[in-house]
Amino acid sequence: MEARSNIIETRNLDFSFHPGIPILKNINLQVPAGSIYGFLGPNGAGKTTTLRLLLGLIKQEQSSIQIFGQDFWPNRITVLKRIGSLIEQPSLYGHLTGRENLEVFRLSYGCERIRIDEVLAIAGLSDAAGKKAKEYSLGMKQRLAIAIALLHQPEVLILDEPTNGLDPNGIIEIRDLLRNLNQEYGTTILVSSHLLPEVEKIITHLGIINHGQLIFQGTLSELQQFKTAALTLAAEVDDPIKATAFLSGSFTVIPTNGQLHISIQNKEQVAEIARIWVQNQINIYQLTLLKSDLEDLFMQIINN
């Protein structure tokens, strides 16, 4: 394992398929070594495009992508030898058996034949190895695809929505498999999803992308702080000047269109503000918790 803080790093990564229509804007992804990094965002936010750029599936030789401390394009083969991947739905040859699928990629990765049995065991597919891949259930296909990604014992796994379409049991199986890989083998995992509940139990870090921009990157607890910082309370009172004075020092208050917009950390602070004003004979006509676009986005990602 590299003695580096970030195993994957992009600097001001921009991308567009057509001039003037940017898909990714200024993405600075930082995936720490040994982490399970959840890459979250609603559908169409740019997650898959980012992951495809990281794997060289989209050609942009001037892009600043560093993996294992090396620029990607000049070192494409060396870097890909150390990465396992699963992009969108599983890539399997349906007419071949599970074992034959693994053999195809074993030849490309040049690893020992014994690895086939090892990854079949890791993915829990030893008994189904002789079955054609097209006869597998979706969960088995996902596990076989992950087994393929693990063949060459990669240091980094890049998985795009690996739990997509799976039933709750399938999601738990994949989650356990990823946790196990991270804890037992020290594999760094970059896993994308459009729902936080699907991955929040295993991730150590996360990045949130929306409309092609990385709007948050950090740990789960940092996300919580970031989310609550986005709350705004709109208040209509009889004396805005006095009401502002009572809150000064504790809250940031901005007068807006006859209302007071107050930045708060959590919903309990609404009650606290109301109490202060009532105690000081300020008449309250209206209190509204404003929903920002950012909050809507969090609701989409965080709630199932």
Added chain:
Amino acid sequence: MNNFFLNTRAEFLKAKRTSVTGITLIAALFVPVIDFIICLERPDVMTHRMQPGFWLPYLQFVWKNTAAIIVPIYTILITSLIVQVEYRNNTWKQVYASPRRFGDIFFSKLIVIGTLVLSFFLLFSLFFILSGTAVGMANNAYHVSANPIPFTEIIATAARIYLGILPVMAIQYWLSLRFKNFATPLGIGMALWISGIVLLDWDKIIYYPYMYAPLMFFSDFSKHPEKLPQLIINSSVCLVIALLFGAWNIRNQKEKG
């Protein structure tokens, strides 16, 4: 080089249990079987047509439809089918995300197609010999056993037509890589082949790659000996240009898989 060899083995494994082996076998068997039946059913006509010496007239008889129809259609079809294995299974992205050079990916799959087409020619030649032998065993009037099998002529004819079809294989391979839809390269290939049949009497047909295989068979090289080297050069040049352009174009595609 070792990696390229291993990746080519992987490409052969991908063709396992697909329809390509069956199609190759049927395509190679079809005309020899039909012509065997014709010889059995119409000895009154065929015993005269298969003179002198049976084998050379029979070789011409069997290759006639094969060179003009079976070989081009088989090559167009088999090339699309091999590339479709990746599109149908949605596996291109996994192939391109594995540590393989773009040239390795391009040429290792091409070797599978080239080998299949070559095996068609070998099987066809074998079935030709078996078919001729069976005709002789079924009807003594053809005097098959009295004449030696012309191995040199069999190999030379097959080799000429094989060289003639290689540019079509290269062009179709590039088209199959470019278009995800199976019908598109197949349709373009068939249209170009049919256009070639229509244009067969055109004096510039020697520059039309889709007719090189039929020309390799139908041209009378004893009357026009200069045509053979010209066809060999044109086929070889077209093959090299199509391959280099195809490899360059696929390498520079913005999005892969």
